Amino acid sequence: MQKLIIFLFSATIASSQNKETNKILEEGKLLFRLEKGSWYGTDDVLARFKNKKDSIGGYLSYETDFHQINTIFFSRYNSDEILVRYTFDSLPTVEPLKIDTTNNIASALEKSLILISLDARDRASSNDDKFFSFYENAALNFIPIIKEKEKSVFVLTGPQVGGVVLIGNDYKLSYNKKNELEKKVKIHNSILQFPYNLGDKANKTIQTYHSHIVTEYISSTDICTLLLYKNYVEWNKHIVIGKKEVSIFDMEKEELFTMKRKAWEKIAKNK
Template sequence: MNHPTTVAHSPIKGKVILLFIWLLSGYNTFSQDKDLQKSRAIILEEALQLYKLEKASWHSTDILLHDNASLLNQITGYLSYSKGDTTNTIFWNKAGQILLTIGYDSIANEHNGIVNASARAATSKENDLMALRNVAFEKLRKNEGNFFTFYERTSPNFIPIITPNERIVFILTGSNEKQLCIGNDYKLWFNEKNEIIKKAQLHKSLIPIGADNNSVGTYHSHVLADQPFMTSTDICTFLLYKDILHMSKHTVISDKYTSIFNADNLTFIIVPRSDK
């Protein structure tokens, strides 16, 4: 005769289950925190690289206008790129010949650029960067499908980057006036043939912030689902204008996260929103 099997409640077994649940919860929290720290580090590193390149372009165009204006009618494009600890800005003509090279051994300013106005052939890397920039420019100019948005009194700035892992071009919107423009920025990915394989809109719109702003910081919201954190372009643009607008902090709020950047000490944090 078979008797029904009964299972007695085991306090020890219950504690083991609770301990497992607690450990799993702790692991998930740790994993999420680790992922946030990884995202934070990637964004900040990319932002500082963008800032370094765009700062070099800013000062190099000033040097061109002030000291080498005779080249203006020949130049058809420019870009900045890193080479070891040096940042170079190059200006080229229609034939792809480099007419002006300006090198910086640190964050560019109006005093530390080394100018070489001797015409020369482009290097292999420079040719690739120029090709990326030209393809991105044509993509923007044709604007098939109205992917790009244009605003009055602004102009696009192209930042091509080649790493061992990817070829990309960032397009930032720069103001022709004394104001910070957050948003209306894009990222394009390329294959080894310098053909566009992917594109992304990093913000939904453009947010202009004038020099008459009296606060110590600024903030904006991210509504795009695939941009939950402050972007590298946000940080780059804020760094470029922080001294002009006398501000040090920028905050981005999305559905699930708050991102805070302090330009004075280059600290950047991402925290989950407590109300989510």
């Protein structure tokens, strides 16, 4: 029976990878790198440039042509003015490669990123159509991305208390060439909270689950969140169950596997 389970699992995974899941994984890792750059940049700017704190109007991170991560902090009085620039490696670490306070003029790319980021923030703040949801001890994080012909702002919900990971209450806003909003969608319909650990060393959590109704596969925002917190939680796999597909994300290896739900249920039944 064990051989049958292994065969079914291996064969299903081997044939399940496709362009869509590859794009999800790639996008999730990019969101993670951008958010990591923003985390480290924010920590440093608040510690190193205390005199600039009240002048900061916002921040964002983007990937350069050299696959490095730039994190910029722009002025609240003139969004085209960059107060501080950080350059991080492709996978940001605490120590930036470069800190620049002299190159104060935003590039064309930076101006577009700032505009769509501020637009998304304004829409969430006014929330005239009640599109966005807000939760206690949580805050919305905005990640603008411009790549090829696509302009988007991903909105994730992050915890403002320690010890928990939040999955869900995330959004994607799409913009046109003129930086005008074209479409906005909810990636999840709800929010879930997962503790870092159960406090029981003898019975550690090995993997966590949630179900998808809106989409079949795990989302890039799920992957981003899981990677951000993988060093804090005791579990190393997260499984997303869709109507027809099951996604298994290995946080340690940063690999995504998918299989048909029928095959997943058959394997689970034969365990």
